[in-house]
Amino acid sequence: MPESADSAGPVRSSADPVPVVLPGPATAPEVSAAGTAVGDDPLDRAVWRLRSRGCWDDAAALLEPHAVRHAPAALRRAALLVERCMFTATGWAAAEDALRAAEALAGDDDERGGAACERGHLAYTATVLGVRDRADEARSALGRAAALLAPTAAGRPLLDFRRGLMAEHVADSPDAARAAYRRAHAGATAQGDALLLSFTWRHLAGLALRDGELAEARHGFAESLRIREELGFLVGTAPALAALADAAPEADAERLRAEAARLLRLMGGIPTWLAGHLSTATT
Numbered sequence: 001m002p003e004s005a006d007s008a009g010p011v012r013s014s015a016d017p018v019p020v021v022l023p024g025p026a027t028a029p030e031v032s033a034a035g036t037a038v039g040d041d042p043l044d045r046a047v048w049r050l051r052s053r054g055c056w057d058d059a060a061a062l063l064e065p066h067a068v069r070h071a072p073a074a075l076r077r078a079a080l081l082v083e084r085c086m087f088t089a090t091g092w093a094a095a096e097d098a099l100r101a102a103e104a105l106a107g108d109d110d111e112r113g114g115a116a117c118e119r120g121h122l123a124y125t126a127t128v129l130g131v132r133d134r135a136d137e138a139r140s141a142l143g144r145a146a147a148l149l150a151p152t153a154a155g156r157p158l159l160d161f162r163r164g165l166m167a168e169h170v171a172d173s174p175d176a177a178r179a180a181y182r183r184a185h186a187g188a189t190a191q192g193d194a195l196l197l198s199f200t201w202r203h204l205a206g207l208a209l210r211d212g213e214l215a216e217a218r219h220g221f222a223e224s225l226r227i228r229e230e231l232g233f234l235v236g237t238a239p240a241l242a243a244l245a246d247a248a249p250e251a252d253a254e255r256l257r258a259e260a261a262r263l264l265r266l267m268g269g270i271p272t273w274l275a276g277h278l279s280t281a282t283t
Contacts, residue, residue: 047076054235054270056084056091060098067098071105075114078102082122087235087271089129095122113148114155116141121162128169129273135170142166157187157196164203178207198227198236202243209247217247238263239274 043062050059060080066073078098084091099119106112120141123134142163149156164180167173185200187193205220221244228236238260245256261278269275 047080051080051083052231052233052235054084054087054267056080056087060094067101069105071102071107071111074098074102074105075111075118078115078118082118082125085122086125086129089131089272092122092126092131109148109150110153110155113145113153113159116145116148117155117159117162120145120166124162124166124170128165135166138166138170154191157184157191157193160184160187161196161200161203168203168207174207174210178204181207194227194231195233198224198231198233198240201227202240205247206243214247218244221247234263235267235270238267239271242274242278 043066047059047062050056050062060077063073063077063080067077068074078095078101081091081095081098085095099115099122102118103112103115106115120138123138123141126132126134127138142159145155145159146163149159160180161184164177164184167180168177181200181204185197185204188196188200201220202224205217205224208214208220209217221240225237225240225244227233228240241256241260241263245253245260248256257278260274264270264274264278
């Protein structure tokens with residue numbers, strides 16, 4: 001599945017961008033993928049706890065008072081609602097409205113580039129989920145983001161990751177996708193962006209699996225799962241389990257898929273695309 005910070009390929013890939021036993025509320029200190037940085041601020045932690053459980057509307061509502069005049073808050077709010085579209089295939093109008101608000105408030109190249117990155121991801125999501133073909137819009141927006149964001153900008157690794165998603169799942173160019181994922185992985189490592197690393201590990205592993213490199217694929221999928229469990233990114237743990245199952249020996253794969261299915265039920269069927277992947281994988 002394509003992910004947001006993942007994203008993240010759709011149902012036709014190994015399994016993406018979330019929740020085993022539901023652990024206690026995540027404190028998730030330095031998570032920052034998809035423009036939703038988390039620090040020591042109580043608001044940041046509250047937003048993270050809601051986001052990690054798939055409560056994007058509630059998380060966005062906490063940011064709404066700040067997003068009226070504050071461009072970074074508006075962009076964070078838009079990113080949350082774009083992520084909801086990826087996981088639920090719903091909420092398109094709300095995401096569009098939030099994006100327009102963030103674009104209107106953007107006052108410098110980093111803010112304009114971040115908004116363009118989110119617009120590109122929303123268009124990509126609509127394309128890969130089969131809602132509407134917006135591939136040209138996605139390419140244009142991500143290209144605009146690349147022109148606006150400096151190579152050392154904080155948002156550059158996420159942009160690289162999303163350009164990799166486009167290369168893999170829209171252009172069917174695994175070599176270009178691998179190069180973009182590696183740039184994103186290096187950038188996320190340098191920035192300490194653990195959540196984005198969980199996505200880059202997973203998608204690099206998916207390409208390794210595609211090439212028949214089972215050991216490399218298992219390692220990458222296992223790292224992605226480990227990070228998500230440590231962060232408490234509940235809504236991303238079931239896809240990580242399903243992805244690891246695709247590269248595991250059959251006995252382990254059956255257990256991993258059963259756990260993924262259990263988590264999917266606990267999360268109310270989110271992400272919506274995962275049920276089809278699990279049923280296909282087990283038939």
